[in-house]
Amino acid sequence: MVSSSLITIAAEGSPSPVMPHLSEVILGLVAFGILLFVLSKFVVPKFEALYTERTAKIEGGIEKAEAAQKEAEAALVQYKAQLAEARAESARIRDDARAEAEQIKEELRAQAQAESARIVAQGQAQLEAQRAQIVAELRAELGRQAVELASRIVGESLEDEARRRGTVDRFLTDLDSVSAPAKR
Amino acid sequence: MGRLVLAEEGTFIPPGAKDFDLPAIFGGVTKPMVLIVLSIIIILAFFLLATRKLSVVPSKFQFAAESVYDFGRNNIARDQIGSKEFKPFVPLILALFTFTLVNNIFGIIPIIQFPTFSHIGFPLALAVLVIFPVYHIAGIRKFGLGRYLKKSVIPPGIPKPVYLLLTPIEIFLKFFMDPITLAIRVFAAMFAGHLILLVFTLGGEYLLLEAGPALKPVSIISFAMAIAMTFLEALIQVLQAYIFALLSAGYIGMSLAEDH
Numbered sequence: 001m002v003s004s005s006l007i008t009i010a011a012e013g014s015p016s017p018v019m020p021h022l023s024e025v026i027l028g029l030v031a032f033g034i035l036l037f038v039l040s041k042f043v044v045p046k047f048e049a050l051y052t053e054r055t056a057k058i059e060g061g062i063e064k065a066e067a068a069q070k071e072a073e074a075a076l077v078q079y080k081a082q083l084a085e086a087r088a089e090s091a092r093i094r095d096d097a098r099a100e101a102e103q104i105k106e107e108l109r110a111q112a113q114a115e116s117a118r119i120v121a122q123g124q125a126q127l128e129a130q131r132a133q134i135v136a137e138l139r140a141e142l143g144r145q146a147v148e149l150a151s152r153i154v155g156e157s158l159e160d161e162a163r164r165r166g167t168v169d170r171f172l173t174d175l176d177s178v179s180a181p182a183k184r
Numbered sequence: 185m186g187r188l189v190l191a192e193e194g195t196f197i198p199p200g201a202k203d204f205d206l207p208a209i210f211g212g213v214t215k216p217m218v219l220i221v222l223s224i225i226i227i228l229a230f231f232l233l234a235t236r237k238l239s240v241v242p243s244k245f246q247f248a249a250e251s252v253y254d255f256g257r258n259n260i261a262r263d264q265i266g267s268k269e270f271k272p273f274v275p276l277i278l279a280l281f282t283f284t285l286v287n288n289i290f291g292i293i294p295i296i297q298f299p300t301f302s303h304i305g306f307p308l309a310l311a312v313l314v315i316f317p318v319y320h321i322a323g324i325r326k327f328g329l330g331r332y333l334k335k336s337v338i339p340p341g342i343p344k345p346v347y348l349l350l351t352p353i354e355i356f357l358k359f360f361m362d363p364i365t366l367a368i369r370v371f372a373a374m375f376a377g378h379l380i381l382l383v384f385t386l387g388g389e390y391l392l393l394e395a396g397p398a399l400k401p402v403s404i405i406s407f408a409m410a411i412a413m414t415f416l417e418a419l420i421q422v423l424q425a426y427i428f429a430l431l432s433a434g435y436i437g438m439s440l441a442e443d444h
Contacts, residue, residue, distance in 0.1 A: 017201045024305030031220045038228050040275030046235040047253050054240050
């Protein structure tokens with residue numbers, strides 16, 4: 001009863017709610033058209049541009065970071081190369097120094113040996129000279145004394161100088177020839 | 185029991201379809217018409233203000249606008265249409281979503297308190313005169329008329345005799361039911377929701393003012409129900425706006441899809 005009366009009230013009072021009003025359809029279309037137009041002309045392009053920019057920024061940042069990393073790696077490689085080079089250099093210098101020291105030592109040794117040889121030779125020469133001198137002196141002395149003694153014994157002066165010299169020299173030469181084989 | 189009491193007291197007229205037929209404010213202009221215009225102004229003001237100075241690092245307001253835009257663009261348009269072809273439809277989907285959302289939410293905004301889409305004219309205009317042509321034209325432009333129709337009404341991979349049954353159903357669905365159900369879904373939800381709110385508020389008011397002293401406290405229950413229903417309505421209004429835009433995008437995506 002009640003419900004049927006309600007339906008009649010609704011039916012009489014207003015058109016069915018599922019029947020569209022033409023004015024509303026038109027208004028809805030126009031309003032939506034305006035909304036769609038403004039959104040697609042002014043709002044969406046701006047957001048899309050922003051998104052593109054943001055993507056670019058992020059990708060740019062990533063690229064920048066990658067570049068920085070690459071640079072750092074290159075620097076590291078370079079640094080390592082330099083370090084290796086420096087090490088090689090230092091090793092080379094050390095070797096050189098060692099070789100040089102060796103050489104210097106060798107040179108000094110040779111020098112010292114030469115010096116000692118020279119000193120020895122000099123000494124020998126000096127000795128030789130002294131010996132020769134002494135021999136000469138002794139020979140002269142011996143000759144003189146021998147003549148003196150002889151003259152004393154003989155009692156006469158050997159006046160003839162030339163003869164005297166010849167006698168002494170002959171004597172000494174004889175002496176030499178006797179003593180030389182014994183020395184050898 | 186209550187009904188009898190009410191009947192004794194006199195004149196409780198339950199809300200019905202007539203309550204949706206609001207009188208003209210001036211000329212032929214009614215409240216829903218004003219609300220439609222208001223919704224356009226609100227949406228455009230929101231987006232135009234937000235996009236005035238866009239920066240890569242968003243401000244709070246820009247972030248809010250971006251979230252709405254993102255939701256329409258990525259969650260609805262891109263998911264439904266596919267990442268290759270969704271770009272041209274972004275404005276349409278965004279407009280559908282925001283337009284429906286704001287008009288639905290009007291239903292629970294104090295003073296306004298009228299979901300515009302409970303007048304079937306508006307959703308019908310969108311569904312039948314906007315979305316329906318858009319997805320068919322998109323499909324025809326991509327595949328050509330013949331291939332598009334064949335693809336739509338004779339889906340491949342089905343035993344031949346079944347087509348006798350399937351093809352008429354597909355035609356009926358694709359060319360009649362899809363747009364109409366799209367409109368009716370949101371219309372019915374808004375209509376019923378508003379009606380429920382009317383029932384509880386008007387009922388509560390009547391119980392408080394007109395009913396006998398024994399029944400006056402019952403109005404509290406009625407008002408409490410009205411408040412609870414308002415929250416439910418808020419959920420349904422947002423959900424319906426989402427579904428409306430989602431299904432629109434879904435239809436577009438389906439007509440652009442290579443195969444089912």
